[in-house]
Amino acid sequence: MGAELLSDQQQRDLHELLLRRYRLLTQILRNELHVDGSDAVQATATSDADWATAEVDADLALTRVERDQNELNAVSRALARIDRDEYGICESCGAAIGYPRLLAHPSATRCLVCQEQQETASKFAPL
Numbered sequence: 001m002g003a004e005l006l007s008d009q010q011q012r013d014l015h016e017l018l019l020r021r022y023r024l025l026t027q028i029l030r031n032e033l034h035v036d037g038s039d040a041v042q043a044t045a046t047s048d049a050d051w052a053t054a055e056v057d058a059d060l061a062l063t064r065v066e067r068d069q070n071e072l073n074a075v076s077r078a079l080a081r082i083d084r085d086e087y088g089i090c091e092s093c094g095a096a097i098g099y100p101r102l103l104a105h106p107s108a109t110r111c112l113v114c115q116e117q118q119e120t121a122s123k124f125a126p127l
């Protein structure tokens, strides 16, 4: 509550932050998909134990790729929101999200109050 709408300068800073994050994530994902491809797994697995390790590694890699892909999606959505002049507005209650929170989480789509409600609710909701 009481968070201020973004100034032009703040919006430009966050736009820059999001673009940098976008480029970084694109790069990370490219590396992850390249390095953790099935060729690499096959080349290093020579015994059953190695296969098990390789599988765990592949699982971890997949989790990492999924997480990075999710973040990349969130960053893309945030950039689209800037284009539509909706950036920095809570999508649940319409209040300003506030500059300090956006600096910490540039792809945040909800204000702190709504985010906490959402997290509390999803803890009890079936997945």
Ligand SMILES: [Zn+2]
Residues within 6 Å of the ligand: 090, 091, 092, 093, 094, 095, 110, 111, 112, 113, 114, 115
């Ligand atoms: Zn809200």
